Amino acid sequence: MAKQKIDITLQIWRQENPQSQGSFQHYSLSGISTGLSFLEMLDVLNENLTLNGQEPVAFDHDCREGICGMCGAVVNGRPHGPEPGTTLCQLHMRHFKDGDHLVIEPFRARPFPIERDLVIDRGSLDQLIQAGGYVSVNTGGTPEANTIAIPRETAEQAMDAAACIGCGACVASCPNGSAMLFAGAKVSQLALLPQGHPEGRERALNMVKRMDELGFGNCGNERECEASCPKRISIRHIARLNREFIKAALFSE
Amino acid sequence: MKLDASIPDGPLAEKWDRHIFAGRIISPANRRKYRVIVVGTGLAGSAAAATLAELGYDVQVFTMHDTPRRAHSIAAQGGINAAKNYANDGDSIFRLFYDTIKGGDFRAREANVYRLAQISNRIIDHCVAQGVPFAREYGGGLANRSFGGAQVSRTFYARGQTGQQLLLGAYGALMRQARLGRVTIHPRQEMLDLVTEDNRARGIVCRDMRTGAITSHAGHVVVLATGGYGNVYYLSTNAMSSNVTAAWRAHRKGALFANPCFVQIHPTCIPVHDEQQCKLTLMSESLRNDGRVWVPKNAGDTRPPAQIPESERDYYLENKYPGFGNLVPRDVASRNAKQQCDQNKGVGEAGLAVYLDFADAVKRDGLPAILRKYGNLFQMYEKITAHDPAVQPMMIYPAVHYSMGGLWVDYNLMSTLPGLYVLGEANFSDHGANRLGASALMQGLADGYFILPNTIGRYLADCPLPLPDTTASLFTAETKKAESFITKLLAVKGKRTTGDIHRQLGRLLWDECGLLRNGAGLGRALAEIPAIREEFWKNVLVPGTGMQLNQSLERAGRLADYLEFAELMVRDALDREESCGCHLREENQTEDNEARRDDANFCHVSAWEYRGEATTPVRHREPLVFDNVTPSQRSYR
Numbered sequence A: 001m002a003k004q005k006i007d008i009t010l011q012i013w014r015q016e017n018p019q020s021q022g023s024f025q026h027y028s029l030s031g032i033s034t035g036l037s038f039l040e041m042l043d044v045l046n047e048n049l050t051l052n053g054q055e056p057v058a059f060d061h062d063c064r065e066g067i068c069g070m071c072g073a074v075v076n077g078r079p080h081g082p083e084p085g086t087t088l089c090q091l092h093m094r095h096f097k098d099g100d101h102l103v104i105e106p107f108r109a110r111p112f113p114i115e116r117d118l119v120i121d122r123g124s125l126d127q128l129i130q131a132g133g134y135v136s137v138n139t140g141g142t143p144e145a146n147t148i149a150i151p152r153e154t155a156e157q158a159m160d161a162a163a164c165i166g167c168g169a170c171v172a173s174c175p176n177g178s179a180m181l182f183a184g185a186k187v188s189q190l191a192l193l194p195q196g197h198p199e200g201r202e203r204a205l206n207m208v209k210r211m212d213e214l215g216f217g218n219c220g221n222e223r224e225c226e227a228s229c230p231k232r233i234s235i236r237h238i239a240r241l242n243r244e245f246i247k248a249a250l251f252s253e
Numbered sequence B: 001m002k003l004d005a006s007i008p009d010g011p012l013a014e015k016w017d018r019h020i021f022a023g024r025i026i027s028p029a030n031r032r033k034y035r036v037i038v039v040g041t042g043l044a045g046s047a048a049a050a051t052l053a054e055l056g057y058d059v060q061v062f063t064m065h066d067t068p069r070r071a072h073s074i075a076a077q078g079g080i081n082a083a084k085n086y087a088n089d090g091d092s093i094f095r096l097f098y099d100t101i102k103g104g105d106f107r108a109r110e111a112n113v114y115r116l117a118q119i120s121n122r123i124i125d126h127c128v129a130q131g132v133p134f135a136r137e138y139g140g141g142l143a144n145r146s147f148g149g150a151q152v153s154r155t156f157y158a159r160g161q162t163g164q165q166l167l168l169g170a171y172g173a174l175m176r177q178a179r180l181g182r183v184t185i186h187p188r189q190e191m192l193d194l195v196t197e198d199n200r201a202r203g204i205v206c207r208d209m210r211t212g213a214i215t216s217h218a219g220h221v222v223v224l225a226t227g228g229y230g231n232v233y234y235l236s237t238n239a240m241s242s243n244v245t246a247a248w249r250a251h252r253k254g255a256l257f258a259n260p261c262f263v264q265i266h267p268t269c270i271p272v273h274d275e276q277q278c279k280l281t282l283m284s285e286s287l288r289n290d291g292r293v294w295v296p297k298n299a300g301d302t303r304p305p306a307q308i309p310e311s312e313r314d315y316y317l318e319n320k321y322p323g324f325g326n327l328v329p330r331d332v333a334s335r336n337a338k339q340q341c342d343q344n345k346g347v348g349e350a351g352l353a354v355y356l357d358f359a360d361a362v363k364r365d366g367l368p369a370i371l372r373k374y375g376n377l378f379q380m381y382e383k384i385t386a387h388d389p390a391v392q393p394m395m396i397y398p399a400v401h402y403s404m405g406g407l408w409v410d411y412n413l414m415s416t417l418p419g420l421y422v423l424g425e426a427n428f429s430d431h432g433a434n435r436l437g438a439s440a441l442m443q444g445l446a447d448g449y450f451i452l453p454n455t456i457g458r459y460l461a462d463c464p465l466p467l468p469d470t471t472a473s474l475f476t477a478e479t480k481k482a483e484s485f486i487t488k489l490l491a492v493k494g495k496r497t498t499g500d501i502h503r504q505l506g507r508l509l510w511d512e513c514g515l516l517r518n519g520a521g522l523g524r525a526l527a528e529i530p531a532i533r534e535e536f537w538k539n540v541l542v543p544g545t546g547m548q549l550n551q552s553l554e555r556a557g558r559l560a561d562y563l564e565f566a567e568l569m570v571r572d573a574l575d576r577e578e579s580c581g582c583h584l585r586e587e588n589q590t591e592d593n594e595a596r597r598d599d600a601n602f603c604h605v606s607a608w609e610y611r612g613e614a615t616t617p618v619r620h621r622e623p624l625v626f627d628n629v630t631p632s633q634r635s636y637r
């Protein structure tokens, strides 16, 4: 596809620090190559701002390959922008046209306080994993890797769930700020694999409880999370979490 | 200075066991009295921190990311090697050892590499137990694939996201320890310096990247697992924040830096597509299992690939290296790609690319089978280039990818500064002059899960128990220094952005200290780097203040260190008058333009000692001795 140059206008959330009040600021950019990624477009904006004596827009990013889960902003109302199954860093400017107006703001959710501009604190997701999103094995005495056969299909389904990058788009897109897709993906991965079974019950109970404590909302079956997930994690995993949770609640003493 | 690698006696296969047995063990009741600072939460750092906490040490983890799971290890795609021999194709610990040491062009230690091969199998056992969803065969057993530089199938993988899955396994282990209160995690902390006392590591200085607050932290041991320095070239496949700062600051405090010029250029990356680009994307080398590399036979042929008939295509790797074909090691693949493009046979807009073609594989195995193996890579490629590799061949070009060089460590993974351990890509230990595919993940996890936990006791057993007081002048002087460094950066208020100056440095290094090197070019670079450094300190523009979240300031600080490090890298390259591993030194090649190694003069590790800003660093040598393999000229023909 031949590259073009386009002119765009931007409306970006600027906020000095967690305590301060933020507001939208307007910028315009001309001659942006459609070969650039969205974040490279922001890089260009930031170079311009810097050279004009202004402070650049703070935004998180690292791998720029859609895997670290560090990037993310809401673009024209959609977390990670308009392309389904795409992180913000993988979004390319060829999906926009000359004259477009882009409203860019941080992921917003109660458990994700804003640090600055588009940078948020997603530490709550770590705390949620700490409630049980792992298998309790110590390094050392583990059995030979091929001791337990796992059907290929099961391993593939576990991998589908494990593909979560922890970006938090699901939480940001949910009207209730629920982390059910995030938690469901982890619970589901470990519920599918035999290694996760011994702790399955506790895991489901503890993670759901922790989610409440951390201020995430309840799942209202809005399915926005699935639609905004850059890794296309299916809400089937929420259903599996619910099953695990009910099983655990029914059989707990 | 005599470099003592502390390699244990005895036959190769018994060294590690003997070493563990002869080591010192800290009694379980005493372990919590020892504080271990781990900087970095990639595979190496997370694995080490979790395991040391399981053992009962007081572990303090620092990462510049917002959560440990973001470390650059997450991006590794292709897989991890282990000598399981599940494929029954003749693999063994010795073969994995041999392939790795040969792949490294006989510039690594036998004992280290053998240990790595020994540990490889336990890594897979452990990761499976953690619930890492490795790919499986229909029968339910683990699946393997082959990777460059090996003729056996020994690479374990989780789709094209192996690094992610292994890191999430280690991250889970770390989170479990955090919940148990045995690990304290300090996110968004950038280590700016190492604190030493009487030449021992005693702690670190960090900047809180949210508030700008500079703090110091004391520990009995400091573990650096801060990754590689590929971003010195500006464009690389490394994550944007990858840096040399932690390692460089430790170097300035006395830790020797080994083989800084050994940098790997990966053959299968998406070609540069734009001037303003700041990051290159790797396409996993596993693609070379099924993709065929070719260029048009005739120079200057600009027809689209579909219009170039079979007879006018040059599958140059298959033709030149029939034994390995498209699976030659990375350096051979990269160099040949560059040479084809230099002959004006390159494809794509700028002629700086070669084709990687899946048409035959799709014909042979069917599209679903190919997509199962590479689906996410195809998707990633299409997202960036808007072309579908299932329909037309990919275009690829070499890019800077991995740093074999790093801080010098002995067999215990301890640097020349007692109490400072270095793990993962940040050390130089196992890959010699070239790393084989799928061996970095193996090394990072071996270092973290299995090696450090078994060697740390040797140092701790004699380490005085009282921790230094961080309010004493030893520490406050260091925090002041870090503060004034930041003030100095902000005060320049010049006219050029960090990115602009970094791009200039990167271009210079890529041209003169990249795939092909020669004395004259390296000499030029050595003269030019100080000038760029001077320009930086005169003319860099860093907006904002130090006491806020300031990403421009972070980048500027990293570039300041790269500008010092680059000089050492070029100096090391100039000093190494041989072709070896990843690099062809143009003065040292065979008649048919293959690399010529010089074992008589260069069979050693070059370890550089810092002597101050205005003084030339001193090179020390650790001779490499081969008792179990005979260094051969690598030939993949």
Ligand SMILES: Cc1cc2nc3c(=O)[nH]c(=O)nc-3n(C[C@H](O)[C@H](O)[C@H](O)COP(=O)(O)OP(=O)(O)OC[C@H]3O[C@@H](n4cnc5c(N)ncnc54)[C@H](O)[C@@H]3O)c2cc1C
Binding pocket: B039, B040, B041, B042, B043, B044, B045, B062, B063, B064, B065, B068, B070, B071, B072, B073, B074, B075, B076, B077, B078, B079, B080, B162, B163, B189, B190, B191, B192, B225, B226, B227, B228, B237, B238, B239, B242, B243, B245, B246, B282, B401, B402, B423, B424, B425, B426, B437, B438, B439, B440, B441, B442, B444
């Ligand atoms: C795209 C890509 C694909 C790859 N694919 C493979 C593969 O298939 N197989 C394979 O074996 N290898 C692969 N590699 C190589 C491999 O991923 C890395 O070498 C390895 O993961 C490095 O791990 P690490 O733990 O040493 O460091 P990293 O994962 O780089 O972690 C560094 C850590 O240090 C922290 N840090 C760094 N500097 C500081 C500082 N100053 N202060 C505080 N914290 C700091 C970071 O926050 C991070 O947590 C690939 C590499 C790339 C780039």
Ligand code: FES
Binding pocket: A060, A061, A062, A063, A064, A065, A066, A067, A068, A069, A070, A071, A072, A087, A088, A089, A090, A165
């Ligand atoms: S920057 Fe890593 S996912 Fe976007």
